[in-house]
Amino acid sequence: MFTGIIAEQGTVIDIKSSPGVDSGELVLSAPVSSEGLEPGGSIAVNGVCLTATDNHDGQLHLDVMGETLHRTTTGQLQPGDRVNLERCVPAGGRLDGHVVQGHVDGVGSLVWRQPHTQWELLRFAVPQALARYIAEKGSIAVDGVSLTVTAVSGAAAEEAWFDVGLIPTTLDETRLGSLPPGSPVNLEVDVLAKYTERLLAFGGRSGQ
The missing domain is CATH 2.40.30.20 (Elongation Factor Tu (Ef-tu); domain 3)
Structure with a gap:
């Protein structure tokens, strides 16, 4: 769960997809938000909940499913674009915004x-x-x-x-x-x- 309070603006390094494969990988520079984020952890990118697959030197690698590419703006991102980032709220954390699921409507x-x-x-x-x-x-x-x-x-x-x-x-x-x-x-x-x-x-x- 998220709260809609942005912690950092990351930068798109690359967005990768393979021909005939209905999925992709988003690579971001996120020196603040990447700290302590383990593979399998969640992060909201422009409001889209994504799962980290790798994290090193402030760079995040995130899996992106075909549904996400088709139904959100994620598929339109280009290298150099800035994106809003929020880590999921910890249990007992402050709900400063409102309940946000990271499921774009x-x-x-x-x-x-x-x-x-x-x-x-x-x-x-x-x-x-x-x-x-x-x-x-x-x-x-x-x-x-x-x-x-x-x-x-x-x-x-x-x-x-x-x-x-x-x-x-x-x-x-x-x-x-x-x-x-x-x-x-x-x-x-x-x-x-x-x-x-x-x-x-x-x-x-x-x-x-």
Whole structure:
């Protein structure tokens, strides 16, 4: 489990895939986040939970399954790209953001950003299928960053969107600070909303 509090921006060294093989390997420079991360350990890369296969000299090697390459922005990464990194929260650790699983629900895109004094307002387009899970003052993870939603599109809107406000710390310490309009981002909605919908779909049946 993660909390959406980014510890470091890593740098993509390489992303490898073989013809006919529906998987790959992501190699990152991550001097802070790699410390003490054993093979088999988990780390969130732009909000995607990945498993480390090797770790030496501040370089992480991570397995990437085909599902991840197809359904997140991971497959679009290029050498030199900066990525948000978070290690999983230890038992008893502080939950400073919100419950983030590292299971991306869909890909959105930055529509525009509006600078203000000491902060910025950003609007993201979101797939219609995810819009019902996003609520004003609720939580959402954007490229692994825990954010509070400040406004949402109406239920009948043809194009779904949501707004978030970024404080200086988020602008300085995550890749969202330099993201240009049009950029794709990984989105993970609040897991409680998804489970609530699933329970309601069964109409209170116990399953017995």
